[in-house]
Amino acid sequence: MSHLQPRHLILLPVFALAGWLALLPPEGMPDGAAPAGALVVLCIGLWATGAITEHLVAMLLFFLAMVFSVAPPDVVFSGFASGAFWLVLGGLIIGAAVDVTGLGKRLARSITARISGGYGSVITGIVIVSVVLIFLMPSTLSRIVLLMPIMTALADRLGYPAGSKGRNGMVLAMILTSYLCSVGVLPANVPNNVLVGAAETAHGVHIRYFDYLLLHFPVLGAVKAVVIAVLLTWMFREPGHADATEQEDTRGNWSGMSLAERKMALYLAAALVFWATDAVHGVSAAWVSLGVGVLCLMPGAGLVSAEVYRQKISLNPLIYIAGILAVGALVSQSGLGSWIGEKLIATAGLAPGQPAQNFATIAGIGTLMGMISTMPAVPAVLAPLADQVAEASGLPVFLVLNLIVVGFSTVILPYQVPPFIIGMQLGDVPIRVGARACGLLAIASLGLILPLDFAWWWLLGMFG
Secondary structure (H helix, E strand, O other), X not given: OOOOOHHHHHHHHHHHHHHHHHHOXXXXXXXXXXXHHHHHHHHHHHHHHOOOOHHHHHHHHHHHHHHOOOOOHHHHOHHHHOHHHHHHHHHHHHHHHHHHHOHHHHHHHHHHOOXXXXXXXXXXXXXXXXXXXXXXXXXXHHHHHHHHHHHHHHHHHHXXXXXXXXXXXXXXXXXXXXXXXXXXXXXXXXXHHHHHXXXXXXXXXXXXXXXXXXXXXXXXXXXXXXXXXXXXXXXXOOOOOOOHHXXXXXXXXXXXXXXXXXXXXXXXXXXXXXXXXXXXXOOOHHHHHHHHHHHHXXXXXXXXXXXXXXXXXXXXXXXXXXXXXXXXXXXXXOOHHHHHHHHHHHOOOOOOOOHHHHHHHHHHHHHHHHHHOOOOHHHHHHHHHHHHHHHHHOOOHHHHHHHHHXXXXXXXXXXXXXXXXXXXXXXXXXXXXXXXHHHHHXXXXXXXXXHHHHHXXXXXXXXX
């Protein structure tokens, strides 16, 4: 009992809810949805409380799903076949190569030469770089994979060692900006693209790039970037403790690059070009990442030795990622997501002529759905129901579809967005630290961002 912590008490209602779903499911729930729901509730509860390590929860998910035949193997283990899994594996190798070659430290020196001021200036610079990359690279995971080794090297350079408050804030600034602000740019993350595809196939609604950008980026992108910078500066500010040897050279000094650094710079540049132009050549960001990772491991490349690979590449984050992705697959395959979505809409109290209430309600349904599954599943579940929502609220289908975006722009816990989990694993940020940042940012979003977003839509004449 000495190891029992107050946060573990949250598991009591988690176990109770999971048991209720498994043994006494609500009437009308689709076949197979109850055991899937019980398993999802259990795993999300364990992840949220940190009662046991994240990768062990994922392994428990796989074990229970298979032993109790909750879903077929191709669904349970779909995370291992996902491009995200292989993108992260490649990213781990790329990060190790950037570190061991010294390229990360050189990039960090170049960045620090352009940063003046304290911790707030550092966070602001990271947020700005992350926002710019949103327009250059269409994949959130690709942006995180590219920037992570640079962020960790920058933290070392500024005197924030692994586990320090300042380092966690720097890594989270990049991770949170990479997804949350990309919600306002059409091709920049998975949920956006799922929504566009569902809008076209289910409703014949074509959402154009500029219309989407005008509607969402000013508030959900630009204003939210400012909120992220201010909030994380306040949460994680601490003085750095760079040693004298790190402070001597604050210039990039690119002329003295070693052969290994030049090779790695070339590989990173090639990866960036392929990631940014995937719409042209059709090669997934995952396979670009894996290809560059394999190239770094090749004996002739001389970048990541077998010994470094064993020391720096862990399977734990990969297993965790596969488990997070399996949750979304279980919710979708079992029919649980659609059933919950229909119930939420039926009891939401939507009514014509109440734009503010309808705005908040539809956005809130999207946010709640993200807690039940993961954010990429939100548009897949809710977009086909847009006709019903439009009829109940009196809003055009186009606006209802775009209100789903507002819903998945608010993240309450890290597990809702797989790139958050991946980034925190790559950057060694504890889940509880990321959860606290997400929770406070969600409060800021609900109290400030959503009212501002409604006002922006009103100014654009969206409500007649």
